[in-house]
Amino acid sequence: MDPVSSIEGRAIPYGAKNVDTDVIIPAAWLKTISRDGLAQGAFETVRAQPGNVIDDPEYQGAPILIAGDNFGCGSSREHAAWALLDMGVTAVIAPSFSDIFSGNAFKNGILTVELPQEQIDRLMEVAKTDPISVDLESQTVTTPFQDRFTFEVDPFRKDCLSKGLDEVGLTLERSDAISQYEKNQAQTMPWLAKGTEIAA
Amino acid sequence: MASRPRTLYEKIWDAHVVETRDDGTSLIFIDRHLVHEVTSPQAFEALRLAGRTVRRPDLTLAVPDHNLPTTPRVDAAGNRIPIADPQSAAQLEALETNAPSFGIRYIGATAAEQGIVHVVGPEQGFSLPGSTIVCGDSHTAAHGGVGALAFGIGTSEVEHVLATQTLLLKQSKTMEVRVNGELGPGVTSKDLILHIIGVIGTAGGTGHVIEYRGKVFERMSVESRLTVCNMSIEGGARAGLIAPDETTFAYFKGRPLSPTGEDWDKAVEWWRGLHTDDGAVFDKSVTIDAADVEPTVTWGTSPEDTSAIGGSVPDPMSFADPNKQEAARKSLSYMGLEPGQKLSDVEVQNVFIGSCTNSRIEDLRAAADVLRGRKIATNVKWAIVVPGSGLVKQHAEAEGLDKIFIDAGLEWREPGCSACLGMNPDKVPAGERCASTSNRNFVGRQGPGARTHLMSPAMAAAAAVTGKLTDVRELVK
Structure with missing residues (x-):
């Protein structure tokens, strides 16, 4: 994963609430064995409507998406994060996110920025005409009009994002601790340690 | 510890x-x-x-x-x-x-x-x-x-x-969903979980693990408990839990990968301690009266858009939240429904009995009980039963359930996720409705333009018979 520092540019003022991952990327697009090329199917049902904001030339290539409450609810498909990345979106700003989506976004270097609805409303206004800036280090969202909103980020996630750390690599360094756990489990809960081998 | x-x-x-x-x-x-x-x-x-x-x-x-x-x-x-x-x-x-x-x-x-x-x-x-x-x-x-x-x-x-x-x-927060009292006749675990999601909303459990508590769950079969916990994610919770008990232990005894011998005894001993201690504190708690739960269906494009079958399509203006008003307007437009329309007047052209929510033997029995000796309505063009596994399929066939479905005019299929999300060829045509036992009624979920109404297997079977959303209690007295 590439390190993430700040994201600046136009923001798509989408604003919808409870955007589910079937909307972000419909199931027909999940048949791929790659992570690439999903922008084509992103928001397919939304883009079927004439005059939709996603296809508005004003926001082509915008790196930020603004949405309503509970963004990314529903399925666990990481394809939703891949589709956003493929569209060029590397930050999503919303009042709240589903747990699985925010994890998937984080693992792909997409910032999920939670701000209260009134700040979102303000950013929706700004986004129509001007760029927005999201800075991970200072944990702020700013506009050319002196708006300055701070947001929370989990310290571990911030560290991983800013350094572009590989989580699997980090955990593999803890192999000894995992081995110790496995050894204890085989003693105390042997039935759990056996898995698919029982009937083999 | x-x-x-x-x-x-x-x-x-x-x-x-x-x-x-x-x-x-x-x-x-x-x-x-x-x-x-x-x-x-x-x-x-x-x-x-x-x-x-x-x-x-x-x-x-x-x-x-x-x-x-x-x-x-x-x-x-x-x-x-x-x-x-x-x-x-x-x-x-x-x-x-x-x-x-x-x-x-x-x-x-x-x-x-x-x-x-x-x-x-x-x-x-x-x-x-x-x-x-x-x-x-x-x-x-x-x-x-x-x-x-x-x-x-x-x-x-x-x-x-x-x-x-x-x-x-990171450790999740905990949420208790306590259900008091007992479910009425003809009301199932699916009706209950749809009702719960209607109460807490699709973000009600975000950041939390839900534990379902109360006599209702203790009396449920393991299969019904799986149905309830399955849809925890539709209430925003990444996980749902029901404490294991004697019903659970009996369910696992003798399964191919279940522990055996001494391991089994040790496992059961540990399992017996797996319940919330008296005095333990939940971060959030919701109480539901089982007597309020009726056979339930969804009318919109979010699993929280639920109603008792006796109800009507809501007026978007009846919601306090302006965002929800807008969402409801869009939902009704997509679903082709009018505010005030009686749900029991809504016709369906497709019926899907299956999915990880409702495709186990108990679900198929419930549907077959309604369909036995009946035929699907003439306006129902496509009705399929998709067992959850090959073993469920064998079990159902041994009980003759496949014959009941086929005689009634439904198709008896091979196991898989099927029309729940239409990644395989099983899709609902655009603009048509489906009475579905699956878990999501999102826009386009069962196929582009498909209109999904979520419900229990018995309710889906009833809809197949009458060709419209129907209170199954009217068919099975």
Whole structure:
């Protein structure tokens, strides 16, 4: 994963609430064995409507998406994060996110920025005409009009994002601790340690 | 171990902490990992590129389910019938190759044990009480019905679990959903969970693990508990739990991968302690009166858009939240419904009985009880029954349920996810309605333009008979 520092540019003022991952990327697009090329199917049902904001030339290539409450609810498909990345979106700003989506976004270097609805409303206004800036280090969202909103980020996630750390690599360094756990489990809960081998 | 009273969730969590870091995240050991063809290819590819192996192939089980057509899989000569969609075929082939090459047990498309991952896990005795279970699928929450901490993960996490058998997690908050009293006649676990989601909303459980508590759940079969916990994610909670009890232990006794002998005795002894202690505190608590739950259907495009079957399509202006008003207007436009329209007047052209929510033997029996000796309505053009696994299918056939369905005019299919999300050829045509026992009524979920009404198997069967949304209690007195 590439390190993430700040994201600046136009923001798509989408604003919808409870955007589910079937909307972000419909199931027909999940048949791929790659992570690439999903922008084509992103928001397919939304883009079927004439005059939709996603296809508005004003926001082509915008790196930020603004949405309503509970963004990314529903399925666990990481394809939703891949589709956003493929569209060029590397930050999503919303009042709240589903747990699985925010994890998937984080693992792909997409910032999920939670701000209260009134700040979102303000950013929706700004986004129509001007760029927005999201800075991970200072944990702020700013506009050319002196708006300055701070947001929370989990310290571990911030560290991983800013350094572009590989989580699997980090955990593999803890192999000894995992081995110790496995050894204890085989003693105390042997039935759990056996898995698919029982009937083999 | 701490003597402070703990919730069931905390007990399972504590038993799986490998280590806790200074920033409060813990490395959690994963006991069981289910893998299917849709969310795994990129994970296996990443392992291969990094030269990494699967740490515990013995704790992983791979089964194809999403893409498989539900039409026959072998011809008269016993040869496998090729899959027409080249993308589906490629994804299925990837799993069939990846699983054995990483040493993972693979249940193939034509095996009797094949089925939807969330049906197969408990059925095989792979998903055990008190274990941590993950799968690249949000309905992994289902396994909480056996008292396991089970949740859906993304593909990067699938890769992490394959490589390390752990996940780095922050402890969730806890939420109690307590149901008082008893469900009325003709009201099922599906009606109850739809009702609960209607009350708490699709974000009601975000950041929380739900524990369902009360006599209603204690009296439920394991299958009904799986249905309830399955849809926890529709209430925003990554996991749902029901404490294991004698019903659970009886369910697991003798299953292929269940513990045996001394292991079994030790397991049951530990399982008996898996319940929330008196005095343990939940971060959030919701109480529901079972007497308020009627046979329930959805009218909109969010699982929280629920109503008792006796009700009407709501007026969007009746919602206090302006966002919800707008969402409801859009939903009704997509669904082709008018405010005030009686739900029991809404005609359906399609019926789908299946999915990881409702495709176990108990579900099929409930549908067959309604359909026995009846025919589907003439306006119902497509009605299919898709068992959750090959073993469920065999079981149903041994009971003659397949004949009841076929005689009534429904199609009896091969197991898989099918029309729940239409990754295989089973889709609902645009603009048509489907009475569906699945879990999501999202825009386009069952096919582009498809209109989904979620309900229980008995209610879907009733809709098949009358051709419209129907209170099953009127058919089964």
